[in-house]
Amino acid sequence: MQALYAQLLVGLINGSFYALLSLGLAVIFGMLNIINFAHGALYMMGAFCAYFLLHLTGIGYWWALIIAPIAVGIFGMILERTMLQWLAGLDHLYGLLLTFGIALIVQGVFQNYFGSSGLPYAIPDYPEVGGFRGLQGGMNLGFMFLPIYRGWVVVFSLVVCLATWFLIEKTRLGAYLRAATENPTLVRAFGINVPRMITLTYGLGVGLAALAGVLSAPINQVRPLMGADLIIVVFAVVVIGGMGSIMGSIITGFALGVIEGLTKYFYPEASNTVVFVLMVLVLLVKPTGLTGRTA
Amino acid sequence: MSALTDDTLPVTPRAMRDEMIMFAAMAVLLGLVPMSGIYPFFVMQALCFALLACAFNLLIGYGGLLSFGHAMFLGTAGYCSAHALKVWGFTPELGILVGVAGAAALSVVTGFISIRRQGIYFAMITLALSQLLYFIYLQAPFTHGEDGIQGIPQGRLFGIFDLSKPTVLYYVVLAGFLGGFLLIYRTINSPFGEVLKSIRENEQRAISLGYKTDQYKLLAFILSGTIAGFAGSLKVFVAQNASLTDVHWTMSGEIVLMTLVGGLGTVFGPVVGAFVIIAMQQYLAGFGQWVTVIQGVIFVACVLTFRRGIIGEIAHYFRRSL
Numbered sequence: 001m002q003a004l005y006a007q008l009l010v011g012l013i014n015g016s017f018y019a020l021l022s023l024g025l026a027v028i029f030g031m032l033n034i035i036n037f038a039h040g041a042l043y044m045m046g047a048f049c050a051y052f053l054l055h056l057t058g059i060g061y062w063w064a065l066i067i068a069p070i071a072v073g074i075f076g077m078i079l080e081r082t083m084l085q086w087l088a089g090l091d092h093l094y095g096l097l098l099t100f101g102i103a104l105i106v107q108g109v110f111q112n113y114f115g116s117s118g119l120p121y122a123i124p125d126y127p128e129v130g131g132f133r134g135l136q137g138g139m140n141l142g143f144m145f146l147p148i149y150r151g152w153v154v155v156f157s158l159v160v161c162l163a164t165w166f167l168i169e170k171t172r173l174g175a176y177l178r179a180a181t182e183n184p185t186l187v188r189a190f191g192i193n194v195p196r197m198i199t200l201t202y203g204l205g206v207g208l209a210a211l212a213g214v215l216s217a218p219i220n221q222v223r224p225l226m227g228a229d230l231i232i233v234v235f236a237v238v239v240i241g242g243m244g245s246i247m248g249s250i251i252t253g254f255a256l257g258v259i260e261g262l263t264k265y266f267y268p269e270a271s272n273t274v275v276f277v278l279m280v281l282v283l284l285v286k287p288t289g290l291t292g293r294t295a
Numbered sequence: 296m297s298a299l300t301d302d303t304l305p306v307t308p309r310a311m312r313d314e315m316i317m318f319a320a321m322a323v324l325l326g327l328v329p330m331s332g333i334y335p336f337f338v339m340q341a342l343c344f345a346l347l348a349c350a351f352n353l354l355i356g357y358g359g360l361l362s363f364g365h366a367m368f369l370g371t372a373g374y375c376s377a378h379a380l381k382v383w384g385f386t387p388e389l390g391i392l393v394g395v396a397g398a399a400a401l402s403v404v405t406g407f408i409s410i411r412r413q414g415i416y417f418a419m420i421t422l423a424l425s426q427l428l429y430f431i432y433l434q435a436p437f438t439h440g441e442d443g444i445q446g447i448p449q450g451r452l453f454g455i456f457d458l459s460k461p462t463v464l465y466y467v468v469l470a471g472f473l474g475g476f477l478l479i480y481r482t483i484n485s486p487f488g489e490v491l492k493s494i495r496e497n498e499q500r501a502i503s504l505g506y507k508t509d510q511y512k513l514l515a516f517i518l519s520g521t522i523a524g525f526a527g528s529l530k531v532f533v534a535q536n537a538s539l540t541d542v543h544w545t546m547s548g549e550i551v552l553m554t555l556v557g558g559l560g561t562v563f564g565p566v567v568g569a570f571v572i573i574a575m576q577q578y579l580a581g582f583g584q585w586v587t588v589i590q591g592v593i594f595v596a597c598v599l600t601f602r603r604g605i606i607g608e609i610a611h612y613f614r615r616s617l
Contacts, residue, residue, distance in 0.1 A: 035415045086599060092415050093361045094598050097555065100548060101594025108587035232544060236423040239416065269434060276427035280408055283420065287411040 004265050005144035011261020012254065013150055013219065016157035017212050019253025021234045022241065023161055024208035026249040027168070030181050031201040034084065034095030039234070040227025041106040042206050045072050046213025047222045048110065051121055061124035061135075061218070068214045069207035076206030080199050103228075110224035118221025123149045153215050160211065161250045164204075168246050177201065236279045242289020252290065310616035311484070314562055317617060318480070321566070325469055335465045336533065341573040342472040343530040348553040348565030349479050350522035356560030357483050358515045359495030360410075363418040364425030365523055365550050367405070370542030371428065372398040372524030377444040377537035378437055387452045391528040398524020399517065401428075406516035410509060413498075422544060429542045443538030447531055458532055471529045475522050480562060482518065491515055552590060555597045558604025563617055567605050 021039060028036045036042075049068035053059040059067065079102060087094050125134040138147040168174035180187040180194050188194045213227070220226060234253075241252030256275055264271040282290060328338050347369055354360045376394030379385040385393065409420040432438045439445075449458035458464045482488050493501045494508050501508050531537055540546060549572065557568025572590075579586050597604065603611055610617040 029415075035419065083595065083599060093418065094602070096361070096363075096415060096418060097551065098595060098598040100551075101591045101598065104548075104591030104594060105588050106591075108584050108591060111584040111587070232422060232426045235419045236426075239419050239423060272430040272433075273427050276423050276430075279420070279423055280427075283408055283411065 002144055007261040007265040008258065009144070009146070009150055009154075009261075010264070011258040012154045013257070014260060015254035015257020016154050017216060017230070017253075018234055018237045018257050019161050019250045020157050020208050020212040020215075021231070022237045022249040022253050023164055023246065024205035024212075025234065025238055026241075026243050026246055027164070027208070028202055028205035029243055031177065031198050032080075032084065032088075032095065033092050034087070034099065035092070035235075036205065037096055037099035037231070038079070038102040038106065039099075039206075039209050040229075040231030041103040042072055042076060043209040043213040043216075043227040043230070044110065044222075044224060045075070045106065046210025047121070047217040047226060048114075048213075049210065050214040050217045051119055051222045054121065060126070061214075064214050065211065069210040072210035072213075073203040073207035077199050077203040080202040084202065085195070085198075107224055107228060114224055116223065116225060118223040118226075121217040121222055123218040149218060153219070157212070157215060158254075160208070164208065165246045165250065233275055236275045240275075240279050240282050240289055242291045245291050248291030313615050313617065314480070317563055318476075321563070322473055325472075326466075329462050329465055335461050337573065337577055339465055339468045339533045340530070341570045342468050343526050343533060344550075344553060344573055345566040345569035346472045346475045346526040346529070347523050348550055348557070348569045349476055350519045350526065351550050352554045352559065352561075352565045353479050353482065353522070354515060354519045355554065356564075357488060357491045357495060358512055359498075360413075360512065360516070361418045361551070362409075362421040362516075362519075363547050363551065364405075364421035364423075364544070365519075366542055366544065366546035367421075367425035367428045368398040368402060368520045368523035369527035369530070369546065369550075370432065370537070370539075371401050372527030373531050373537035373541050374432065374438055374444065376528040376531045377447050380450070380531070381444060381447050382437075386454070387450045387458055387532065390450075390531075391525070394528030394531070395521060395524050398527065399521040402517045402520025402524075406513050406520065410513045410516055422547065425542065425547060426544055429539065429544070432539060432542055438537075438539070441539065443536050445536045447535045447537070449532055449535065464532060468529050468533060471525065475525055476566075479522065483562070487511070487514070549590075552594055552597075554604075556593060556604055558607030558610070559602075561604065561606040561610060561617055564604050564606035571605070 021043060025036055025039055028034060028039075046068045049071055050061065050064035053064045053067060054061070083098060083102070084095065087098060123134065123136050125136050127134060132148060135149040135152050138145050140146075168177060176187065176192055177197060180192070180197055184194045209227075216226070237252055237256050238249065240256065241248045243249070256278070259278070260271060260274055263274040270277070325338070325342070329335055347365070350368075351362065351365045354362055372394035375397030376390045379393040380387070380390040405421065405424050409417055409424065412420060433440060437444075449464065451457050452467055456463050456467055458467060483491070490501065490506055490511050493504075494506070494511060498508055527541065530541075553568035553572045554565045555568065556571055557566065558564030575589070576586060579589065582589075601608070606617050
């Protein structure tokens with residue numbers, strides 16, 4: 001039973017990353033109609049950003065959680081302004097190809113300087129609260145041992161996902177955003193700067209990816225290709241979820257992480273493929289994905 | 296939605312004649328390679344990828360379908376052929392047949408699943424399906440995981456042509472390439488190809504005209520996957536191995552890059568693109584990972600400023616269809 005709970009926890013953590021990444025993809029897809037192939041590379045940049053902050057300037061994990069998403073988000077906004085912007089009105093596939101090229105460049109540069117092996121990033125040991133040193137150590141829940149950091153990742157990403165959902169579905173800014181997705185010309189006529197909103201949205205989606213990168217740095221090592229294979233699974237998550245709603249990508253992300261964890265416990269050989277098999281099954285029954293709108 | 300390709304020129308008898316002249320020139324040039332002192336292994340490899348890119352181009356350039364998982368046909372046919380040749384001791388022609396049949400069967404299954412969606416969704420589904428296969432091949436015993444199937448015997452084709460002789464192998468690969476190329480060329484200039492183009496331009500209208508577009512797209516997908524598999528089987532004889540790199544999604548990306556550089560939806564573009572990219576990998580190998588960066592830069596540059604590709608730009612400049 002211990003092993004089952006451990007796999008469930010791993011599944012929830014992977015699910016957190018899937019949710020954060022597919023959420024960012026959904027936000028970007030909604031506004032720019034681009035499948036952001038560079039998402040994995042930007043996730044990796046988030047992790048590296050945390051690593052640089054710690055080893056070059058001594059700035060620790062807590063600040064990195066804020067600084068890295070902003071820094072990578074700004075990088076993303078520069079990409080949007082200098083390149084992606086020029087593809088508006090062209091076939092969506094060009095966006096996919098362009099971001100694929102950007103991913104190759106970013107990953108290639110990091111591979112040149114850091115090789116393909118991983119760099120360690122320590123779990124923060126401050127602040128000290130009630131006998132716990134930062135997020136290190138763990139606690140015994142009776143039925144299983146919970147490393148604090150892993151619990152933190154699940155809770156924190158869930159909060160971020162829900163906050164993003166709230167921002168987009170419940171606030172005035174989100175309403176503008178959704179309206180601009182539906183009909184940019186009309187929204188523009190109301191005096192809203194749509195291009196700027198698109199840039200900010202891309203920055204937000206990219207920031208979410210970078211945030212996931214910082215969260216994953218202490219668990220998985222910081223590697224140039226850490227996002228390259230993960231992103232394919234996230235694409236499968238997105239296809240299953242259907243890119244319809246923000247909530248859809250959050251729920252699908254977490255659910256698939258858990259299913260993957262369960263598979264690892266009951267039938268480990270299929271753990272790498274279960275997401276793809278599920279995708280095939282879902283598509284055969286419902287070609288639009290679970291919550292999808294039509295393409 | 297703006298079209299992916301620059302194909303505004305009508306197919307006239309003159310265009311057909313231009314393309315025939317180009318084809319003859321290409322065949323003669325490639326036929327002279329063994330006498331020229333150019334490293335034949337490099338050209339053979341490029342020919343396999345050229346056929347692969349042409350097969351891919353059949354889908355995107357004429358059907359408007361971007362498959363981001365075409366490596367799965369290359370890799371599957373490679374593994375099937377390699378296994379048949381090495382373990383079962385099949386003759387080369389039967390080995391190729393097994394590989395092509397494997398790719399054809401795979402394209403029927405994957406086509407049936409992926410053809411239901413369009414645009415980005417289609418790209419992502421093909422990508423995910425090929426990654427599914429990658430993990431299966433990683434674990435399946437017959438592929439030997441990371442090692443791949445190595446030391447494949449080349450044998451005698453039809454009991455006559457000794458494939459272990461580089462020149463003989465070269466002409467066999469060249470014949471395979473030209474045959475596959477002509478098959479694609481015939482397809483795009485057939486009534487079937489015309490329907491395919493109309494689906495690319497406006498699928499709703501094609502449906503309203505009474506065409507069952509899903510069937511056309513599925514047939515194009517199967518044809519493309521099968522020819523890509525043929526390229527994969529030929530590649531087994533050239534490289535004498537079948538490995539995981541051929542199934543990984545980065546290979547699918549390279550196929551897209553070759554076609555994009557040469558020109559999407561042009562007849563000769565994928566061939567030129569394949570030669571450019573393979574030559575680049577060959578001669579820039581010393582730069583290590585910078586090759587990846589250079590490929591990324593080419594991708595970005597093509598998409599931003601050079602969308603017609605090399606052949607597409609030339610054809611546009613001369614107002615010819617190539």
